[in-house]
Amino acid sequence: xxxxxxxxxxxxxxxxxxxxxxxxxxxxxxxxxxxxxxxxxxxxxxxxxxxxxxxxxxxxxxxxxxxxxxxxxxxxxxxxxxxxxxxxxxxxxxxxxxxxxxxxxxxxxxxxxxxxxxxxxxxxxxxxxxxxxxxxxxxxxxxxxxxxxxxxxxxxxxxxxxxxxxxxxxxxxxxxxxxxxxxxxxxxxxxxxxxxxxxxxxxxxxxxxxxxxxxxxxxxxxxxxxxxxxxxxxxxxxxxxxxxxxxxxxxxxxxxxxxxxxxxxxxxxxxxxxxxxxxxxxxxxxxxxxxxxxxxxxxxx
Amino acid sequence: xxxxxxxxxxxxxxxxxxxxxxxxxxxxxxxxxxxxxxxxxxxxxxxxxxxxxxxxxxxxxxxxxxxxxxxxxxxxxxxxxxxxxxxxxxxxxxxxxxxxxxxxxxxxxxxxxxxxxxxxxxxxxxxxxxxxxxxxxxxxxxxxxxxxxxxxxxxxxxxxxxxxxxxxxxxxxxxxxxxxxxxxxxxxxxxxxxxxxxxxxxxxxxxxxxxxxxxxxxxxxxxxxxxxxxxxxxxxxxxxxxxxxxxxxxxxxxxxxxxxxxxxxxxxxxxxxxxxxxxxxxxxxxxxxxxxxxxxxxxxxxxxxxxxxxxxxxxxxxxxxxxxxxxxxxxxxxxxxxxxxxxxxxxxxxxxxxxxxxxxxxxxxxxxxxxxxxxxxxxxxxxxxxxxxxxxxxxxxxxxxxxxxxxxxxxxxxxxxxxxxxxxxxxxxxxxxxxxxxxxxxxxxxxxxxxxxxxxxxxxxxxxxxxxxxxxxxxxxxxxxxxxxxxxxxx
Numbered sequence: 007x008x009x010x011x012x013x014x015x016x017x018x019x020x021x022x023x024x025x026x027x028x029x030x031x032x033x034x035x036x037x038x039x040x041x042x043x044x045x046x047x048x049x050x051x052x053x054x055x056x057x058x059x060x061x062x063x064x065x066x067x068x069x070x071x072x073x074x075x076x077x078x079x080x081x082x083x084x085x086x087x088x089x090x091x092x093x094x095x096x097x098x099x100x101x102x103x104x105x106x107x108x109x110x111x112x113x114x115x116x117x118x119x120x121x122x123x124x125x126x127x128x129x130x131x132x133x134x135x136x137x138x139x140x141x142x143x144x145x146x147x148x149x150x151x152x153x154x155x156x157x158x159x160x161x162x163x164x165x166x167x168x169x170x171x172x173x174x175x176x177x178x179x180x181x182x183x184x185x186x187x188x189x190x191x192x193x194x195x196x197x198x199x200x201x202x203x204x205x206x207x208x209x210x211x212x213x214x215x216x217x218x219x220x221x222x223x224x225x226x227x228x229x230x231x232x233x234x235x236x237x238x239x240x241x242x243x244x245x246x247x248x249x250x251x252x253x254x255x256x257x258x259x260x261x262x263x264x265x266x267x268x269x270x271x272x273x274x275x276x277x278x279x280x281x282x283x284x285x286x287x288x289x290x291x292x293x294x295x296x297x298x299x300x301x302x303x304x305x306x307x
Numbered sequence: 308x309x310x311x312x313x314x315x316x317x318x319x320x321x322x323x324x325x326x327x328x329x330x331x332x333x334x335x336x337x338x339x340x341x342x343x344x345x346x347x348x349x350x351x352x353x354x355x356x357x358x359x360x361x362x363x364x365x366x367x368x369x370x371x372x373x374x375x376x377x378x379x380x381x382x383x384x385x386x387x388x389x390x391x392x393x394x395x396x397x398x399x400x401x402x403x404x405x406x407x408x409x410x411x412x413x414x415x416x417x418x419x420x421x422x423x424x425x426x427x428x429x430x431x432x433x434x435x436x437x438x439x440x441x442x443x444x445x446x447x448x449x450x451x452x453x454x455x456x457x458x459x460x461x462x463x464x465x466x467x468x469x470x471x472x473x474x475x476x477x478x479x480x481x482x483x484x485x486x487x488x489x490x491x492x493x494x495x496x497x498x499x500x501x502x503x504x505x506x507x508x509x510x511x512x513x514x515x516x517x518x519x520x521x522x523x524x525x526x527x528x529x530x531x532x533x534x535x536x537x538x539x540x541x542x543x544x545x546x547x548x549x550x551x552x553x554x555x556x557x558x559x560x561x562x563x564x565x566x567x568x569x570x571x572x573x574x575x576x577x578x579x580x581x582x583x584x585x586x587x588x589x590x591x592x593x594x595x596x597x598x599x600x601x602x603x604x605x606x607x608x609x610x611x612x613x614x615x616x617x618x619x620x621x622x623x624x625x626x627x628x629x630x631x632x633x634x635x636x637x638x639x640x641x642x643x644x645x646x647x648x649x650x651x652x653x654x655x656x657x658x659x660x661x662x663x664x665x666x667x668x669x670x671x672x673x674x675x676x677x678x679x680x681x682x683x684x685x686x687x688x689x690x691x692x693x694x695x696x697x698x699x700x701x702x703x704x705x706x707x708x709x710x711x712x713x714x715x716x717x718x719x720x721x722x723x724x725x726x727x728x729x730x731x732x733x734x735x736x737x738x739x740x741x742x743x744x745x746x747x748x749x750x751x752x753x754x755x756x757x758x759x760x761x762x763x764x765x766x767x768x769x770x771x772x773x774x775x776x777x778x779x780x781x782x783x784x785x786x787x788x789x790x791x792x793x794x795x796x797x798x
Contacts, residue, residue, distance in 0.1 A: 138461060143788055145770035146445065153774050153790065241779070258570025265565035268558070268577065268780045276572070288464055290798070297778050298785050301753050301761045302768050 020049050020200070022058065022224065023207025025065030026217015031225070032057045039201055042108030051200045054225030059192065059233040062221040066160045066190040067239050069218030074157045074188040078133035085132065085186055087213040089125035092118070095209065099174060099202060106173040106199035120284055121175040128182035131292055135187055139293055143300070150303045155296035157188035158270055159241035162234035164194050164227060164260075165203060167247045169281030173199035176283040177206065180246050183291040185219055192221045192240070194231055196247055200224035228255035235263035242270035242295045250278065270295065324640070327647040329432045334423040337511065341372040343379055343534060344517035346386035347527030353378045358507055358536065363429035363653040364644050364688045372510050375535030377542045380502070383531040384548040387473040387500040390528030395470050395498035399455030406451030406496060408523040413444040416519065420512055424484055425644045427511040429653030429689070430607050432645050442769055443488040446787075449771035450492035453792060457497060460789055462798040469797040470498035471574055472550030477540045478513075479556045480506035480655050481610040481711075487513055489786045490553055491530060492771075497795040499551065500529045504543055507536040508656045541567075549573060553794060555612075558709075558735075558780050576784025576794040578612065578776055580709040581737030584730035585615035585766065586752065588723070589624045591742035595764065597631045600715070603740060603766040605639060605651055605693050609713040610659070612781075613738035615766050617706060618695075618717045619726050625719050629697065636693050637680035651713060654689040663691050663712030670696045670705035675716070701732055709735070723748065727755045736778030740766045759785070 020039075021028040036050035052058075073081070092099065096118050104114035139155040161184045166176035173196060184191045195203035207222045223230055227249050235243055243264045249255035257274050264271050272294050275281050342351045352373030359368045373379070394402070413420065420443075421435035430439075453460065458467045474494045478486035483505055494501050505513035513532050520530050533539060537560070544552045544564050551574045554564055558579040568575050585603050587596050603615025620628050644652035654660045671677050675696040684690040691712055699706050699716040706716050720726040730739055739758040741749050753761045759777045762768060769775065774790035776782060784794045 141774075141789055143770065143772040143774070145768075145773050147768070147770070149765065149768060149770075151770070151773050153788065158778075256570075261569035262566050265562050265569060268562060268565060268579070268782065270783050273572070297759065298774050298776070298790050299753075299756075299759060299761060299778075300774050300788075301763060302765055302773070303749065303763045304765050 018049070020051050020204040020224070022052050022054065023204070023210065023220070023222040024058070024062045025068070025221065026211060028207065028211075031055060032061070037225070041105040043105065048105055049201060051204065051224040054194070054223040054230045056229065056233040058223055058225070059230045060237065062192040062223055063160060063234065063237050063239050065218035065221055066192050069190045069216055070159060072216055073185070073190055073219045076188070078136070081186065081188065082129045082132035084214045085125060085129035085182065088209055088215065089122050089129060091209040091213045092125060093122045096122070099205065102202040102205055103174050106202055107171070117171040117175045117284070120171065121178045124175065124178045124287070125182055127287070128186040128292070132186050135292055135296075138289070139296060139298070148305045150305055151300065153298050153300040155187070156299050158295040158297055159189060160192065160239060161189045161242040161244060161295050162192045162194070162237075162240045163244040164231055164247035165196050166278065166281065166283065167196045167198060168279045169283055171283035172196060172281075174202040174206065176281070177203050179283050179287055180244060180291065181220060183287075184244070184295055187292060187296055189242075189295050190219045192234060193223065194227055194234065194247070195222055195224050197224070197226050226255070228253055231255050231260055232263055235260040235269070236266060238267050240269060242272070244272045244294070245274045246272070246278070248274050324648045326643070328643065329422055329425070329645040329647060331422065331426065331645065333418050334426055335419045335515070337370050337423070339370060341370060341510065341514050341534065343373055343375060343383065344514065344530075344532040345383045346531065347521070349517065352376060358534070360427060360508060360510055361656070362426055362688070363655050364685070366688045369427060370511065372514070372534045375504065375533040375539035375542070379533055380539060380542045380546055383502040383533045384473060384475070384546050386528040386531050387502050388548055390526060391472055391500045394500050394526060394529050399457060399467070402496065402498065403451045403454035405523055405525055406447050406454060406492060409519055409525070410444050410447035410451060412519050412522050413440070413447060417444065420484060420515065422645065423515060424512050425652070427509050428480065428483060429644050429655050431649040431652040432647055433649065434607060439482060439485050442771070443484050446485070446488040446771040447492045450496040454496040457792065457796070460792050462793055462796050471795060471797050472499060473548060474499045474501045474551040474553060474795065475543045475546060475549040476501055476503040476553045477544060477556065478503065478505055480509040481607060481612070483509040484512040484516065486555055487516060493786070493791045494795050495529065497792055499795050502531045502533060502543060502549070504533050504535065504540050507534070510534045544568075551795065554578070561782060574794070577782035578784070578786060579780065579782040581612045581614070581735045581777065581781050582617060582707065582709050582733045583613055583615050583738040583740065583758065584617045584619050584756075585740035586619045586726045586730060586742065587621060587624065587628055588726075588743035588748060589621040590744050591624070592744060592764070593624070593627060593631055596628070596742040597635050599740060599742065599764070599766040600632060601635055601639070604715040605713050606767050608651055608654055608691070610655060610711050611767065613760060613767065615738070615740050616710060616715060618715055619729055620717060620719050621726070622719045622721050629717070632695065633678065633680070636695065639680070639682070639693050641682050641690065641692060642685060651693060654691050654712065657689055659711065660689040660691060663710055663714060666705055666708060666710045667694060667714055670699070670703060670714075670716070673703045673705070675699045675703055675705060701729060707733065723752060727752060731755075731757045734780040737781035738762065
């Protein structure tokens, strides 16, 4: 039996990751994603809409009680498994990152390694953050008084659109701290580099992360983000990847919308292009979407 | 519900207390007219408009003060800006000693400030003397100690975290001097300079605080006080020269400030409204719970953002709780704020009294049952009798809107899950109360309440070491404790 000279590869249809499933955009629309190195066609990414954003928020809200109520140890185990799953697909992600950011394969592989390590770093934080962010308060009276951090709730995250390693390492750097602390997330992926993020959905679907804890949408920021910023069931907004222009997807416009429901807003860096996602993250993203609850109780017999 | 006898028979005849008035003279001289306090000096406002602050217990004027203009605000912000580098560069230990001095001077002048506060605000002298002033001094004392220990607070990445710069601070009228302390003490400890605007119905203790700064020898421009109404506040919070805005007040104004700062690098912390649930389970120690319920809603005439204004009672103890609550309410003494026997003083202003009346009337119109003990209210000034509504449903305005007055709405529940669902059924999330003898039930409930402060088997307790602030639309950021430093540090 003779073998064919050339085997045509099977291409992947990239889809959103919402509520643990992989739906297409409700709009049925896609947009073309090209290789940053060559300009060649890579894939048709789903073009998310307001409705997609609302569906994702609903999924994130449904997942919130279970995930915020899970033990910190359990959340750590699940996030560590995300690192394991990502490690196993290192080669695939290196290809995607290289094409998404226009860097060499070796550099891209190093960025994937860094993304794996970042998952591991944040996985280890789940059961420690309350110990650095909480406090026992020595009030002047016979009371037990304890402050503990709790997740803010549903956090909308605009994944970085620029900076070294933004397409995967940057995405992990903004997503992992949000869910490590027990929040659920709706992420608007970088419109120019959505494929590593859409593939990350497959990693998250296979690491025991409950459906709806992380939801990933592709599309234009100005289509998706205003809905997230104004949605009453979104508690916080990370504007890291807001559009640099002054349009409806800009940090200013979105912060104005977020003010109506007094969302917690994390503003973008003064110069997002200059952000180096390989740099050590520190705890500020981990602590950004926490609420401090202080409980009093009298002491006596 | 079982019929409740009227106050006279339920609680027995009240003892007649002889009046025990505090001396008005202890408040020290109140000037007929005040300007602003800028760069260490009392200055005239640049505008012609003046406002008048009244004694809410009589409705009579106390003093005139300047309606701050944009120009006044600008002058104050410039003074704070000029003072900032020097103040921030002072060794923390030196900044600390200024704050310790302020704390001590406040303790020394505690009686004067308490009486002045009661006169200007209408709150009982028992509260200003035993709650407000001790907490004010303690707050300065607590943050004084932080000034030279900031590198140990866990903010930033090693080294001494830096201050933000000039802080614009706008405070409400319900705890005038205490809110001033909550704003100024952490700001100064961390090396910021401030421009503070007190509320337009209670400017006197803030203006008297200027004299405390003088006695403490505080460098010029570190603390600046500009008086006026919301227009002055808007000019201050939108001033391009401020690096930080801290606001305590209504959710509506908080939203407007957040909107105005969108897209800027100005940092913002907000402490806004509330509609706290106070949950009483069937196994609660009823007598203690009654004290907590009363303290929760009638402390400071209910003009408290964290007031326990929604009482959630488990159905099986509703009758017992209501009977005991009404008996206790009948013993509350409403009247002269300067009488040491007074439990409930005057409502702060005519406008606030109108709002309370409007919402209470809406409660009746929507079908809830209204009850107040027999109590004689003074004929002059602004007064509202302690009031409780039963038969309240979640959709009633008195269950949803912040009344900011001595009005309690009572709802019932059957299961702990229902209690938590009802408690969280509000856009606010500032505080909550839980009453039960069962420890595991307290912890189960407290963990599920979406509120920044949970008082279990107690209510309305405050301490400088204890972080205070809200979830959801009650605002963001914390005041008090180690957490309270973050709002004033560049981290």
